[in-house]
Structure formats: C-alpha cells, structure tokens
C-alpha cells in the first residue's frame with residue numbers, strides 16, 4: 224500500500240501556497256514534481272563532483288563518469304534493455320524522436336509509408352512530416368473514435384509492404400488513453416516495419432519492458448518521472464542504432480578525426496555529441512530509483528483510484544463533458560463545461576491555488592476531431608489526494624458560477 228501523506232513530505236514544493244492558497248498541483252502530464260531525494264542528488268553533484276565526463280584522468284572526472292554510466296545502467300535495468308549501450312541519453316522525448324526521424328532520412332525513399340496515430344503529441348507528428356518532405360515518403364494516420372481510442376481495423380488496413388515505420392504514443396497526453404501497443408508492434412513487424420513508441424506519458428505510470436514488447440525504439444523524458452527537465456532517453460535495439468547515422472557531429476561522438484576522414488564512436492557515444500546534461504542524467508537515475516522504491520504496481524493502483532474518484536465527482540457537475548473515455552486510460556481527465564472557454568476556468572482556478580492545463584495540449588488534431596479549441600486537463604500523480612480533488616471540485620463550481 225502507498226502512504227500518500229508520507230510521500231507528500233518528500234516533495235518540498237507541495238508545501239507552498241499560490242495566490243494565498245495551498246498549492247494543488249494537477250498539471251502532472253506537463254511536468255511532474257521533484258522529490259527531495261532527487262534534489263539532493265543534484266545538489267551533491269554540483270557541490271562535490273561536477274566535472275566533464277569521459278575525457279579526464281583526474282578524480283572528479285572519473286567520479287562524474289562513473290555516476291553517469293551507472294545511471295545509464297539503472298535506466299537499462301528499469302526498461303529491461305538487453306544492453307546498456309542501447310540507452311542513449313538525450314535532452315528529452317522531442318530530441319529522441321528527432322534523432323530517429325533524422326536517422327531514417329537515409330533509409331527511406333519515395334513510395335515508402337509511415338504510419339502515425341490520430342492521438343499524437345505535436346512532437347510525434349511534426350518530425351515525421353519533415354521526414355516525409357525530405358524523403359518523399361507519405362504519412363498515414365490511424366483514426367480514432369469518439370471515446371478517444373484508435374480504430375485498429377483501420378490500422379490493419381493501412382499496413383502493407385510499403386510501410387516502413389509506425390509511430391504511436393503509449394499513452395495519450397491529451398486524453399489519457401492507453402494504446403494497445405503490443406498489438407500495434409506485432410502487426411507492424413508482420414510487414415517488417417519498425418515501431419517507435421513515445422513513452423512520455425506511460426513512464427510515470429507503468430514500467431515498460433522493451434524486450435517483452437519487442438519494440439524497436441522507446442523514448443521518454445525524465446521531467447515527467449520526478450526527474451529534472453532537459454534530459455531523457457532513447458532506447459533503440461542495437462541493430463537499429465547501428466543502422467542509423469549519427470544525428471549531430473561534435474566532440475564525444477568520434478573515434479578519430481582528421482580533415483580527410485572522421486570515423487564515429489561506437490554506441491552509445493555515436494549519438495551523444497558534445498557535453499551532455501551530466502547532472503540531469505544522474506538525477507534521472509535517482510528519479511527511477513525513487514519511483515521504483517514506491518513501486519509501479521502501487522502507483523498504478525492508487526492513481527486509478529484517483530482517476531475513478533475524480534471522474535465520478537466531475538460528472539456530477541451539470542453540463543460537464545469529459546473527452547477521452549477509453550476503457551484503458553490513466554489519470555488524465557480532459558473536460559469542458561458548456562461553452563465556457565477552458566482558459567477562463569483555468570485562470571480562476573489558478574487564483575484559488577489550483578494548477579491545471581488549458582488549451583490544445585500540443586495535440587491539435589484531437590481537438591479538431593472533437594471540434595473544440597481545447598480542454599481543461601487535470602492530471603494526477605501518486606502524490607495527489609482525494610481531498611485535493613474535493614477542493615478542486617468546489618473551486619471549479621465557483622468558477623462556473625462566476626462565468627455563467
């Protein structure tokens with residue numbers, strides 16, 4: 224069982240007030256909060272062993288290198304990757320996706336097809352559109368239904384011998400839908416297409432096993448898993464990472480450089496040009512330790528309770544409509560109330576200390592599907608409580624009264 228009151232003591236930010244009211248933080252799908260255990264690791268790094276990695280013979284550099292490479296191994300174990308060099312440190316999900324999209328430029332040609340889903344974040348749409356422009360490949364979209372679920376029979380119909388790549392998020396950031404990625408991966412492999420799964424929203428709630436999934440690429444950001452911003456990872460099967468050319472040139476990623484010819488370093492360094500976010504990588508490892516200590520089974524069970532409770536309370540409000548009612552979903556609730564603009568409600572909630580997100584959540588195609596400009600999105604993590612949901616409902620009712 225999860226002791227939420229004890230857990231909340233780990234998060235200093237949860238003690239602060241906003242506009243004179245205790246903070247209620249329901250914007251976790253945009254970024255999660257950071258526990259003291261991770262903050263301590265960051266402070267320790269800059270206080271005691273800040274140095275550039277891999278190049279130094281001196282002690283600080285070796286300590287920093289060891290800690291950074293230990294973090295890579297923690298990430299490898301967490302995702303059950305076969306080898307640690309299949310984990311590439313990046314600046315986050317967006318960077319990871321662009322790295323892969325860029326690499327595929329040299330592998331695709333006119334007539335090839337890429338499939339994405341209707342539920343994607345912009346960072347999982349735009350790089351593929353750019354890739355299509357560069358290569359002449361075409362983009363196909365798996366449509367969604369009214370509940371916010373992908374229509375799998377349409378996916379089956381899109382697959383053919385021209386399909387080279389399939390990109391889908393594990394969990395939709397705008398609606399919370401958990402996509403059936405096992406099915407999507409199996410079907411894609413049947414036509415020899417590679418699959419990249421955007422795990423930015425899944426990694427806070429569950430523990431993906433990349434070998435069991437047999438996924439080709441899996442990406443996420445540390446800042447949605449209780450870690451710092453500016454760091455994330457790309458998992459890629461070794462055979463794929465060897466096939467892709469380097470993304471950026473620079474230091475760290477080379478074997479030998481001369482003006483006649485440069486040879487590249489092996490994995491993972493081939494994709495890690497320049498000085499990385501060393502402290503961020505180490506803190507990413509610490510964040511996974513923290514989450515694993517609480518336990519992903521406990522986290523999922525508790526967050527599902529929050530989702531059910533929040534959904535039930537919200538649906539009691541007249542005129543409120545929830546977007547995203549998939550059978551399989553996580554603790555993200557997107558909604559609107561009548562014709563009130565989401566932004567107006569969000570602004571009033573902020574005056575009452577409550578942080579929610581309003582707008583299109585970087586997923587305009589989903590908003591277009593529902594013919595709405597945006598939604599209000601409340602997203603819960605394991606440090607939120609039912610009492611906070613109660614206070615949120617009271618504040619929301621006040622906002623609705625003021626605006627109607």
Ligand SMILES: *Cc1c(COP(=O)(O)O)cnc(C)c1O
Nearest residue numbers: 315316317344346396423424444
């Ligand atoms: C947040 C998010 C991203 C982008 O992550 P960054 O950390 O901003 O790069 C991509 N996809 C999904 C589903 C997300 O939730």
